Amino acid sequence: MDTWLTSLITSTPQEGFELAIKLSRMGVKYTQTDVEVLKKLRPDYANNADSLTAASQVVAINFQTVAAANNYWREK
Amino acid sequence: MDTWLTSLITSTPQEGFELAIKLSRMGVKYTQTDVEVLKKLRPDYANNADSLTAASQVVAINFQTVAAANNYWREK
Amino acid sequence: MDTWLTSLITSTPQEGFELAIKLSRMGVKYTQTDVEVLKKLRPDYANNADSLTAASQVVAINFQTVAAANNYWREK
Amino acid sequence: MDTWLTSLITSTPQEGFELAIKLSRMGVKYTQTDVEVLKKLRPDYANNADSLTAASQVVAINFQTVAAANNYWREK
Amino acid sequence: MDTWLTSLITSTPQEGFELAIKLSRMGVKYTQTDVEVLKKLRPDYANNADSLTAASQVVAINFQTVAAANNYWREK
Amino acid sequence: MDTWLTSLITSTPQEGFELAIKLSRMGVKYTQTDVEVLKKLRPDYANNADSLTAASQVVAINFQTVAAANNYWREK
Numbered sequence: 001m002d003t004w005l006t007s008l009i010t011s012t013p014q015e016g017f018e019l020a021i022k023l024s025r026m027g028v029k030y031t032q033t034d035v036e037v038l039k040k041l042r043p044d045y046a047n048n049a050d051s052l053t054a055a056s057q058v059v060a061i062n063f064q065t066v067a068a069a070n071n072y073w074r075e076k
Numbered sequence: 077m078d079t080w081l082t083s084l085i086t087s088t089p090q091e092g093f094e095l096a097i098k099l100s101r102m103g104v105k106y107t108q109t110d111v112e113v114l115k116k117l118r119p120d121y122a123n124n125a126d127s128l129t130a131a132s133q134v135v136a137i138n139f140q141t142v143a144a145a146n147n148y149w150r151e152k
Numbered sequence: 153m154d155t156w157l158t159s160l161i162t163s164t165p166q167e168g169f170e171l172a173i174k175l176s177r178m179g180v181k182y183t184q185t186d187v188e189v190l191k192k193l194r195p196d197y198a199n200n201a202d203s204l205t206a207a208s209q210v211v212a213i214n215f216q217t218v219a220a221a222n223n224y225w226r227e228k
Numbered sequence: 229m230d231t232w233l234t235s236l237i238t239s240t241p242q243e244g245f246e247l248a249i250k251l252s253r254m255g256v257k258y259t260q261t262d263v264e265v266l267k268k269l270r271p272d273y274a275n276n277a278d279s280l281t282a283a284s285q286v287v288a289i290n291f292q293t294v295a296a297a298n299n300y301w302r303e304k
Numbered sequence: 305m306d307t308w309l310t311s312l313i314t315s316t317p318q319e320g321f322e323l324a325i326k327l328s329r330m331g332v333k334y335t336q337t338d339v340e341v342l343k344k345l346r347p348d349y350a351n352n353a354d355s356l357t358a359a360s361q362v363v364a365i366n367f368q369t370v371a372a373a374n375n376y377w378r379e380k
Numbered sequence: 381m382d383t384w385l386t387s388l389i390t391s392t393p394q395e396g397f398e399l400a401i402k403l404s405r406m407g408v409k410y411t412q413t414d415v416e417v418l419k420k421l422r423p424d425y426a427n428n429a430d431s432l433t434a435a436s437q438v439v440a441i442n443f444q445t446v447a448a449a450n451n452y453w454r455e456k
Contacts, residue, residue: 005394008452014081017099021106023397023443027436030401032426045429046108049121053130054104054433060137061440063099069452072084072145090157093175098171098181122184125197129206136213139175148160148221166233169251192291194288201273205282208255212289215251222237224297242309245327249334274336277349279356284331288365291327300312300373318385321403325410344445350412357434360407364441367403374451376388 001030008069016070020062027058077106084145092146096139105136153182158215168222172214179210229258238299244298248290255286305334306321312373320374324366388449396450400442407438412437 010016030040037068045051067073080102086092108114121127143149156178162168184190197203219225232254260266272277276297295301308330314320336342348357371377384406390396412418425431447453 003394003427005397006392008393008447009454012082013084014079017102017108018077020449021103024436024440026397027401027439030130030398030433030439031432036106037427041427041429041432045118045433047113049117050127050130051430051433052104052107052117053121053127053134054430054437055107056100057130057134057137058433058437059103060100060134060141061431061437061444064141065440065444065447065452067084067098067141067145069454072141074085074145088158089160090155093157093178094153094182097179123189123193125193126203126206128180128183128193129182129197129203129210132176133206133210133213135179135182136176136210136217140213140217143160143217143221148217150161150221164234165236166231169233169254170229170258173255199265199269201269202279202282204256205273205279205286206261208252209282209286209289211236211255211258212286212293213254215263216289216293219236219293219297224293226237226297231329232365233328238329240310241312242307245309245330246305246334249331275341277345278358280332280335280345281349281355281362283335284328287334287367288328288362288377291370292365295312295369295373300369302313302320302373317384317388318383321385321406322381322410325407341386351417351421353421354434355430356408356411356421357431357438359411359427360404361434361438361441362408363410364404364445365402368441368445371445372447375444378389378449 010066010070013070014069014075016066016073017059017063020066023026023062023066024055024058028072084142086142086146089143089146089149092142093135095141096142099138099142100120100134101133110130160218162218162222165219165222165225168218168225169215172211173219175214175218176207176210220221234248236294238294238298241298243300244294244301245287245291248287251290251294252283252286257303311380312370314370314374317371317374317377320370320377321363323364324370327366327370330358330360388446390446390450393447393450393453396446396453397439397443400439400446403442403446404435404438 010019045055086095121131162171197207238247273283314323332342349359390399425435
């Protein structure tokens with residue numbers, strides 16, 4: 001796979017949250033590398049409340065990692 | 077997306093908990109950006125015990141992050 | 153919402169565990185604010201083994217936060 | 229509820245693991261206080277592979293807390 | 305139960321990972337102590353993709369604990 | 381099992397993420413050692429949105445471990 005992650009450091013918490021979203025998506029993409037399949041699956045979870053909660057949970061776990069890496073942006 | 081997160085620091089644990097709720101909701105909103113869809117899905121989980129437990133779990137994970145960022149509000 | 157959380161510090165681990173239970177319930181209440189609905193849903197999970205395990209998991213996650221805040225009550 | 233948790237400190241990792249099991253069960257008991265109901269539910273999860281995995285996950289989360297409290301029993 | 309866990313310290317990360325697997329299995333065995341039942345349940349999850357993912361998740365959580373106990377084997 | 385894990389240290393966050401993926405897969409392989417069974421199960425989860433989210437969650441948990449081991453690659 002091409003380079004897509006060179007640092008966990010971000011300027012703001014919001015950028016950190018968006019990096020957490022990217023990490024969550026990449027966790028999926030490494031398992032299902034066919035982008036067409038992923039597009040087809042999208043309505044399955046984007047319109048299901050429990051699937052969206054599960055997606056938000058993965059983001060929360062990755063955000064813990066990114067936030068710790070950035071010392072919680074305490075100096076900002 | 078507009079700026080919605082500039083700091084993880086809050087004055088009180090309760091504000092921190094409420095920020096954790098916001099983070100949990102934003103994790104959903106980044107996946108399903110259509111607010112109308114989200115409104116329609118709301119009764120699906122707000123009236124289901126297991127869905128509410130799952131939602132509370134995401135909040136708990138995000139609250140870990142916010143609480144650590146605030147050194148657990150130990151000085152207050 | 154009224155003030156319900158002013159500190160994560162408790163005198164004993166058991167009080168900390170009980171605070172973790174409160175945090176878990178508040179995570180539900182912020183999502184479903186109608187107490188009558190919550191009462192109706194109670195038998196759904198209180199009589200289901202998997203739902204009870206899921207509830208215990210949220211408590212465990214919140215207890216991690218409370219225990220860390222209290223330095224694991226090591227001095228007691 | 230009576231006093232059931234006065235310390236997270238244990239002599240050995242195994243006692244710590246057993247405390248994690250106790251914490252996991254107490255997370256259930258605070259939600260369903262009727263011991264007779266809990267006994268009736270037992271076969272539901274003790275004979276179901278996924279329920280046992282879920283139970284083991286709660287133990288793992290609580291063991292993280294107990295292990296941290298004991299500095300991972302590094303001196304022993 | 306007999307002594308089965310006297311230390312979280314291992315020589316290598318791989319041994320640590322294998323200890324995490326043992327911890328995950330013991331979390332199950334404390335709940336279902338009948339080995340014959342466990343053997344019968346094995347095909348239920350060993351041939352189900354979602355059950356295997358759930359099992360891997362418990363291992364991941366326990367590996368966090370073991371890795372922290374060993375300071376991530378940084379000196380090796 | 382042969383040696384497959386000698387260090388948690390990686391040069392870059394991306395290599396760390398890929399190690400987290402490997403750890404997640406090994407968690408499965410220790411439970412189901414028959415590679416033919418694993419191949420047969422692959423379509424079950426690679427084409428199911430919720431299964432992919434679950435897989436991404438295990439990766440996220442393992443990535444927390446690897447990132448902590450590498451001090452979040454802060455010096456790079």
